[in-house]
Amino acid sequence: MNKKILGLNECAKDCHKAAVTGGWWHDSQGNKKERNIGELLCLIHSEISEAMEGARKGLMDTHLKHKSMMEVELADAIIRIFDLAESKGFNLGETIYEKLEYNKSRADHKIKNRLKEGGKKF
Secondary structure (H helix, E strand, O other): OOHHHHHHHHHHHHHHHHHHHOOOOEOOOOOEOOOOHHHHHHHHHHHHHHHHHHHHHOOEOOOOOOOEHHHHHHHHHHHHHHHHHHHOOOOHHHHHHHHHHHHOOOHHHOHHHHHOOOOOOO
């Protein structure tokens, strides 16, 4: 496995470990609990919405004051994605690079096709 994939997988492990250590994967008695997948996906979505709001208003982050809100909220989204992926045993690093490779062959990922009438605008 290449270093890029290993690095992403290690980051996913670190994100999940931080969430477990922070108590997000435990109930009020400290017992390990299964988390609701819908809730986790909505939390990821909420981070993206917060990034959009930061970009729309040109805000700086309130916690990492030297960073834009958009940058920090995108990082939060990745942290949540990595936490969820690691909890499911996904090899996200490998899957990201596999999907990037696959996308190279997609017609809708070619500039000439995107510029055509009816092509994907966003």
